[in-house]
Amino acid sequence: MSIHNHGPYQQAFYSPVPTPLVTYLRTSFLWQLLRFVVLNARIIRVLARSG
Amino acid sequence: MARIIILGAGISGHTAARHLGRWVGKEHEVVVVSPRPTWNWVPSNIWVGVGEMTAEQVTRDLRPIYQRLNIAFHQAHALSIHPEGDDSHARPFVRFRYTDPARPEQIGELEYDYLINATGPKLNFAATPGLGPEAGNSVSVCTPAHATEANVRLQEQIAAMRAGAERTFVIGTGHGMATCQGAAFEYIYNVDHTLRKAGVRERARLIWLSNEYELGDFGIGGVVITRGGYVTSGKVFAESLMAERGMEWITRAHVTRLEDGRIHYELLDGSHHELPYDFAMLIPPFAGVGLQAIDRDGNDIGDQIFAPNGFMKVDADYAAKPYEAWGAADWPRTYQSPRYPNLFAVGIAFAPPHLISKPMKSPNGTPINPSAARTGMPSAAIAKAVAASIRDLLQGAPAPTHTASMAEMGAVCVASTGCNLSRGTAATMVVYPVVPDYSAYPDYGRDLRLTFGEVGLAGHWIKYLLHHAFTYQAEVRPGWALLPH
Numbered sequence: 001m002s003i004h005n006h007g008p009y010q011q012a013f014y015s016p017v018p019t020p021l022v023t024y025l026r027t028s029f030l031w032q033l034l035r036f037v038v039l040n041a042r043i044i045r046v047l048a049r050s051g
Numbered sequence: 052m053a054r055i056i057i058l059g060a061g062i063s064g065h066t067a068a069r070h071l072g073r074w075v076g077k078e079h080e081v082v083v084v085s086p087r088p089t090w091n092w093v094p095s096n097i098w099v100g101v102g103e104m105t106a107e108q109v110t111r112d113l114r115p116i117y118q119r120l121n122i123a124f125h126q127a128h129a130l131s132i133h134p135e136g137d138d139s140h141a142r143p144f145v146r147f148r149y150t151d152p153a154r155p156e157q158i159g160e161l162e163y164d165y166l167i168n169a170t171g172p173k174l175n176f177a178a179t180p181g182l183g184p185e186a187g188n189s190v191s192v193c194t195p196a197h198a199t200e201a202n203v204r205l206q207e208q209i210a211a212m213r214a215g216a217e218r219t220f221v222i223g224t225g226h227g228m229a230t231c232q233g234a235a236f237e238y239i240y241n242v243d244h245t246l247r248k249a250g251v252r253e254r255a256r257l258i259w260l261s262n263e264y265e266l267g268d269f270g271i272g273g274v275v276i277t278r279g280g281y282v283t284s285g286k287v288f289a290e291s292l293m294a295e296r297g298m299e300w301i302t303r304a305h306v307t308r309l310e311d312g313r314i315h316y317e318l319l320d321g322s323h324h325e326l327p328y329d330f331a332m333l334i335p336p337f338a339g340v341g342l343q344a345i346d347r348d349g350n351d352i353g354d355q356i357f358a359p360n361g362f363m364k365v366d367a368d369y370a371a372k373p374y375e376a377w378g379a380a381d382w383p384r385t386y387q388s389p390r391y392p393n394l395f396a397v398g399i400a401f402a403p404p405h406l407i408s409k410p411m412k413s414p415n416g417t418p419i420n421p422s423a424a425r426t427g428m429p430s431a432a433i434a435k436a437v438a439a440s441i442r443d444l445l446q447g448a449p450a451p452t453h454t455a456s457m458a459e460m461g462a463v464c465v466a467s468t469g470c471n472l473s474r475g476t477a478a479t480m481v482v483y484p485v486v487p488d489y490s491a492y493p494d495y496g497r498d499l500r501l502t503f504g505e506v507g508l509a510g511h512w513i514k515y516l517l518h519h520a521f522t523y524q525a526e527v528r529p530g531w532a533l534l535p536h
Contacts, residue, residue, distance in 0.1 A: 005299055012294035016287065026476055026507045036509035039479055043463050043513075046481050046501050047535050050432065050460035 053079045053164035053445055056145060058129045058342075060085035060113055062093060062427050063398025064169030066434035066536060069527060072120030074442045081121070082161060086128040086150045088113055090525050091195055094427060094465075095518045097237045099198035100332070101205060101245045103470040106195035109518075111525055119527055126151035127159060129170060129340070132356075134391040135347035136162075143393065165441050168363050168396040169434065172337035175226075181309035182225045182335055188309035189225065189331040192238055201332060205242065208330050212251035218329040221314055223260035225333030227305030227419040230270040232261055233426070235334050236289075237466045242332075243296050244469030252297075259293060259300040260316065260326070260333070262419050264411060266290050266300055269464075270424030272408045274482050275495040276504050282495070285480075288504060292468065292478070301326075303411070305419045306333060321414035337399065337422065339363070355390060363396035364389065367404040374409050379458030379488040381405065385451035386437050395437045398430035407486055428462045429455070429485055431536035458486040461501060465514040468506065477510030 005012040018026070025031045055071055057064050060083050071081045089110040098104040117124040127147040134143045142162040149157045174193050176183030184191055190201035208218050222239040224232060239259055246252040259266070267273050267285035274285040293300050303319035314326040314333075339361020346352045357363055367383040381404040388394035396402075403423040411420045433455045440451035461483035469475045481503050487496025524531040 005297075006294065011299060012290070015290040015294035017291060017295045027474055029473070029508070032508040032512075035505065035507055036512055039505065039509055039513060042501075042503060043479075043481060046461040046463065046483050049483060049501060 054082060054162065055079060055165040055167070055441060056082045056084060056161060056163040057167045057169055058084050058145065059169035059171055059398075059400065060087075060090055061169065061171045061398065063171070063400070063430040063434040064167070065090050065113075065525060066431045067167050067169060067397060067438045068117070068122055069120065069525075069531070070435055070438040071441065072117070072122045073532060074438070075445060076121045079445060080123065082123045082125065082163075083113070083117060084125045084127050084129055084145065084147050084161075085113070086126065088126050088151075090116070092518060092522050092525065093193075094514070096192045096195060096198040097234065097241055097467055098470050099195055100190075100192040100201040100238055101241045101470070102202040103241075106199050109195055111522060116525070116527055125149070125159060125161075129342055130158075131343035131345055132166065132168075132394070133345050134166075134356075134394055137345070137347055137349065143391070163393070165393045165444070166395070167434075167437060167441075168342070168394070168400045169398050170340045170342065170400045172399045173340045173361065174335050175338045176335045178336050178338075179226045179306050179308060179333075182306070182333060186309070189333050191335070192234060192332060193231075193334070204330060205245065209246065209249045209251055212246075212254040213249070215254075217254045217256070219256045219258065219327060221258045221260050221326060221328040221331045221333070223333055224262050224421070225306045225309075226336040227262045227317075227417055228422050229262060229334045229336045230422040230424050231334045231337075232263060232269045232421060233424070233464055233466055235259075235261065235332065236269070237468070238332055239298065240292070240296065240466075240468035241470060243298070244471075244475070257296070257298045258326070258328075259298055260304055260306070260314065261300075261302055262304060262421055263302050264319070264408065264420070266293065266302060268408055268421055270408060270421035271482065271485060272487055272496070274480070274497065274502060274504070275499070276502055277499050278504070282499065285504065292506065303419055305413070305417050309333075317413060317415065317417055317419070319411055319413050319419050339400070356388065358402035360402065362402035363400055365396050365401045367402065369402070369404055372405075377405060379456070379484070379486060379490065382456050382458045382486055384454035384456045384459075385440060386433055386455070387440075387451050395441070397434045397437050399425045401433075424485075425457075426462050426464055426485075428464075428536070429457050429460060432460055435536055456486075458484050458488050460484060465510055465517065467511060467514050470511070472511070472515065473508070475511035476506055476508055477514050478504060478506045479510040479513060480504045
């Protein structure tokens with residue numbers, strides 16, 4: 001029953017969806033470890049700017 | 052010795068209490084009045100709602116925490132504030148009704164030198180007929196008890212699907228002016244994740260239903276980020292995530308009622324629709340908790356202290372003006388009442404000057420636009436600033452010394468999209484500033500170097516760590532003050 005609304009002219013047809021590589025990288029341990037460091041650094045920068 | 056009373060022990064109230072206890076608790080009396088005996092790390096209620104955590108894991112007993120900080124705790128529901136005193140009180144005071152089982156329904160009164168209203172929102176389910184767990188037509192993840200019940204209902208649906216049934220899940224906002232779209236956004240993805248884990252996702256139809264003009268509004272007027280070589284609206288990413296997970300979405304919707312397994316809603320174009328469903332989690336609109344304000348002669352001065360929605364007026368510009376005239380300067384900075392300098396409101400309890408998203412009305416006159424979002428990080432930042440101001444006022448400062456405008460601070464929101472330490476993900480979203488400032492950032496209202504979003508396992512690790520860090524902080528464990536708010 002899960003709706004597959006990706007068909008032509010359907011709602012999700014116009015939305016970008018990730019490629020298999022991007023989907024894989026989202027849960028790749030090594031890549032996400034790097035992103036964890038980068039995200040935290042960027043967050044700390046925002047916290048510092050927010051006082 | 053002065054007495055500072057804090058009404059409410061949520062994220063904002065508890066933050067103010069901790070800092071005041073640390074800074075002035077030895078010289079002055081700090082008192083917390085709050086109806087529940089526990090503090091709740093609200094962002095993790097989502098995980099209670101899908102059975103990944105229990106209510107006990109997202110709450111902490113307040114009494115032992117406040118004992119450690121020499122803070123007096125009254126488990127009571129605040130009824131009224133009397134900022135001018137009365138015939139029997141020379142000083143301002145608050146009146147409250149105990150919810151403490153040891154003193155059920157007793158009335159208490161306490162005078163104060165400074166009062167912080169941190170009462171948060173009333174979950175106004177009654178604004179939509181049939182909405183909410185008490186009416187029985189929808190669940191909620193706003194409180195640990197609600198979220199626990201939501202999971203029970205969710206598991207019932209999963210059991211039915213395992214037996215071969217097909218089910219429709221509708222998640223989003225239950226009123227044209229609700230806020231907290233982020234919480235609903237997290238919940239729909241966690242439900243999706245849970246259904247996939249249970250092997251029943253193919254039997255489920257998942258529908259997002261909200262009052263946003265476009266997906267990704269989140270009550271902050273949407274967001275624009277730089278990604279993949281483009282400056283792109285958050286709408287694109289929000290739709291992408293829905294499309295990827297096989298969800299449908301309905302926006303620009305005001306839910307008018309829930310009954311007989313149908314959600315009735317009106318769209319911004321004025322048309323009316325019905326949506327059959329089996330499971331619904333719809334966030335209610337918020338209102339003030341219903342505090343009264345009484346002057347020295349016993350007159351109700353609520354309309355001078357509170358906005359019509361029940362939130363407390365502070366140092367914001369409340370003059371009615373069109374959307375095109377809104378500006379960053381409209382937003383409060385010190386959160387001090389303009390009428391009573393020893394009265395403050397923090398977190399969700401202060402009255403915003405207006406929405407952040409653009410006001411929208413259907414041809415029938417129905418407002419369909421998210422109310423202004425006040426998330427955890429700004430709420431805590433505001434509370435800490437007010438606590439610091441009160442500390443300095445006690446030492447003789449002539450006016451509040453610290454500011455925390457939502458137009459001058461960022462917010463970090465980590466929206467879980469599936470709870471698992473090795474296979475989970477979350478959308479990490481950071482905006483700066485929270486309230487768009489088009490005078491400082493003419494193109495998009497925000498600093499694109501500090502505004503970003505990303506989906507991945509790293510986000511889930513961050514949210515999981517934040518859960519433990521902020522509960523550690525709430526318990527005032529060693530070094531808690533070194534952790535960011």
